[in-house]
Amino acid sequence: MRVTPQNRQDGDPSRALRAVRVIAPGRLHIGFLDLNGSLGRRFGSLGLTLERPVTRVLMENAAALAASGPDAARAEKALKCAAAEFGVENVRITVEAALPAHSGLGSGTQLALAVGVGACALSGKAIDARDVAHALSRGARSSIGLGAFQGGGLLLDGGKPVSGPRRQPPPLLSRIPIPEAWRILLIFDGGRVGLSGGDEIQAMEELPPFPEALADHLCRLTLMAALPSAAEGDAIGFGRAVGEIQRRLGDHFARFQGGRFTSPDVAEALRIIEADGVPGVGQSSWGPTGFAVYGDAAAADAAAEDLRRRFSDRPNLVFDVVRGNNHGATIDLAPAPALGATV
Template identity: 35%
Template sequence: MSKTSRYSRALMAEVDTGSRLHFGFYRTTGGPFLFASIGAAIREPSFKAVVRPCEGLEVSGQDKDRVLSLAEDVVRALGVPGARIEVRSSIPAHVGLGSTTQVKLGIAWALNALYGLGKSVRELAFLIGRGEFSGIGTLAFEAGGLIVDTGRRAEFKGPKDLPRALVRLDVPEDWRFLLLTREGMRGLNEASERDLLLSLEPMPDGVRGRICSLLLNVLLPSVLWGNIRAFGRALTEIQELVGRYFSPYQGGVFADEAAEELRSFLLSKGAYGVGQSSWGPTLYALTTARECQALKEAVSAFLEESGFKYGVLVAEPRNEGARLEVRSP
């Protein structure tokens, strides 16, 4: 329980940040820059909360137990007296949508403003332990859009060593991502991910070269031209290549054994591209605003017939960073 103080009556901050899709790495270990990534920000699911300064820590609302645990880390790292947090919506944990980074950065960004810490997003990310193995979550929090990051410096000592945005582009507003998350299944947690990634062998030259070729020659130009077909084909191949590279660690190209069948079905019903976000189990299918409802209905019928239990959600691209409004209660 928190102790009421002068802080709780001063100001409040409303924070709103979306999720991120992680499309994979184009470079992992070896060399001066590690874990270079590709990804995009999406509007849903979102983390929305009202944060007030106070002494101690109190969390109410959705997913309060997990948010409390993450908030304890943030308050400790920032060295502030505490926070009262009302969670209005949250992001499912360990399903491949980057919830830990978005929730921790959302709380840290709010406390940074409320306590006048004057720190940048990158400084906050380093303090709360984010960005060591991918910059997509932090960069999506900063500015949204489609992101290709540089990877981090091999010597990782401070905020200046975090990944930077090599490319950041707006995703066409009429594109959509259909998200499918298997009920009761979770991907790797942060501790398991850290151990695995630090032990990785470098990505083979042929795999890295093909991913970079697709990235430079097809994926990025397709975003600028709004060519969803070319983008989807390139993204599907990139995800296949990344999935094969990680298959010894996740049991196949996908973490979810039903994903191969789902991918084939989605592509047969008009999805422009299909992949797994991060460690999964969430799959995404690329479609358009006009076509997303028909695709959602088709895959929902398929899942009901097959007996697979999945949550299905349509997500819009998010071409802006997190929103923060500080005001009097």
């Protein structure tokens, strides 16, 4: 997480902090690794932080609490929770950009963390992002969004205890820098949304039993294939492991998302990519956003252009090629006039 003081002179009251801008990255949730829970912990997640899209929030001191911009209602709710938990002062929020909601990119967690951490910073309170996540009820099953916010990278968390009171978000076990040469081809379907809220909770409760042997297999794929391949910059080895994880999980969740993938159009695009020899394809969380992992920019760009031509008759689909993010959120601290001029 980058904290950048801009145009600020410590000890000079005229340069007191008046505004905070937080830029929080989207992330891919590649999958849960153990929905069986027989070892006493459940879930366990693998995820990857993205360069874009992002949530960007400007917060300024104000006479009364207010929020505007895309997803303003959720931003205001997060601010009210932060005010109750941490005693932050009145803040005016401008959501300058928001991750698409219910698309599998972690929009709710990134907005909540951006607002909570930013409001605490604006009020002069040094509150850890992990404590903000717990207070704002984020990270109930996974810490991938929190880990993406705190430091980016390729992330693995250790899941939650199957019994006992609700604790802090799951512990982060591994953070591996995403190789600079890698590119992620993202496939957005603007005509669909993934499960969320009560529908998501109900689906998780009604999933069929998760075989212990499948949990063993997914954990082994992660520890002995995906993570070491990423550490060595091997996109193909990483992709083979991720593709297998996605196939197994997609079939397990198929009843609730209409098939292995939520969007038939995204599924068709992923089949084309896989047929071209790229094994690391999948869907983030409940979708509908799909992804493919490439070892170099030229191949990813060429694939995106080919897909744009093939699907030119489907305006609901958007293709973008992005880098990984290895620093997490960016928090700019500055007097309001200077920060307000920043793009």
